[in-house]
Each structure stands twice: as structure tokens, then as C-alpha cells.
Amino acid sequence: MVLPKPEVEQQTDARPALEPGYLVICWNDPINLMEYVTHVFQVVFGWQRAKAENHMMQVHEQGKSVLTRESLEKAEHYVHQLQGYSLHATMEREQ
């Protein structure tokens, strides 16, 4: 009798192991109107108003909000878009 080999769990993470994630972050500032920030999130990410408002409130109350986690290229694209609206946005490498 041959015992069945134990199954080796396959890696299911679709992300290539060596590809780092980049976080797109919007930082609080005292100049951009809350309504404007909500609007920009809706336009740039295609979010519903409620989700955009949640992130806007996070920026306002906690000083920043991680808007999305992306590959380098996509994160750059979003930062370009957000900075094009004069929001305080950067991308940071995920630790």
C-alpha cells in the first residue's frame, strides 16, 4: 500500500512574488475642499460617492488614506492623475 503524497499547497497569489506593491496615498492638506476631494476620487477611480467620501474622511481625520495598491506603472498613473487635480498624493512602496 502506498500512502498518498501529501498535497503541496499551491501559491494562489496572482501577484508575481518579486513584484513589489505600490500604495497610492492621498495626504491631508488644509486647502483642498472636502467636496472637491470626493469628486476627484470618484472621477479618477470611478468610485461610488459613498466610497469616495469614506476615503476623503480618512484623509481629513487620519491625515492620509491609502487609495489603492498597484503595480509601479498603475500607481504612477494614479499619482499623475491625482496631482493633476492638485491633490497631495504620492506613491509609496509597500513594506
Next chain:
Amino acid sequence: MKVANGCYHFRLRHQEHPAFVSLLRLFPVLPPDFQPLSKSADPAETEADQKLLEEAMRSQKAGLKSEVEKLLQDGDRLRKTPEGWELALEGPQLEWFLQVVNEIRVGSWRHLGSPDPLRHLRIEINETSLHHLWAMGMCDRIQSAVLEALRG
């Protein structure tokens, strides 16, 4: 302000028109390199990407500046009426218009030293700071009207 067939109409009084034109002609106020791409990355590592960002910002500002000039010359979108002036903008136009107005607002604020109203920092009043305060106030009113219109 009124909305008709997806077009947003904003009314200006006669005396507001020159101020409106002067305000839009301030664009761009912010330099293309006013923000870093990343706060935590080693600048040496992101130098090429930072340059790309600045190039993208420069190109975007040039495009928006061109839109502003076209708008100011377009007698259909900015037209004189018996009561004053009327500005007519459709959806995509409203979007770049918002970007322009906010850029002037944020840029003027930066020229004032990025004061935080919550910290009650005092701004030295002189001709230059008054000009920036005026621009911020105008932009604030316009932006609020546009956002209110978009919210419906």
C-alpha cells in the same frame, strides 16, 4: 447657475467678467515639480520617474492653458448677455475647468506660505498677498458653485 441639456450655465455680472478673465489667465500658478512622486523612496532611485511626472504635469498644464485661452475666445461658451455674461460648460469642460480653478487656488495658497487656517497663522498683508487672497477667494466661490452644480 442653471443646467439645461447637460450644459451648465453660470451667470456673471458685468463687473465680474474682467475679474473672471484675469483670474483664469493666472493659470498655471503651481510649478510642474511642486510635489514629489514619493515621500519615502530614495530620490536617486526615483529620479527618472520623477522627471516623467514633471513632464506629464508640464504637458497637462500646457493643455489646460490652451483650453483656458480657447474658452476666453469662444463667444458661444462665454457670451455677453443683457444682464452680464454667461459661461456655458458641458461635462468634460467642467472637469478641466475645475482642475484649472483648483490649481490657481492651491498655487495662490502656496505663494502665501501654505498657511493652515486651523493654526491661525497670520498673513502679512501687502499687495502681493492681497492678490493671492483675492484669487483664492474667487476660486473658492467658483469651485463651490461648480461642485454644487455637479452634485445636482
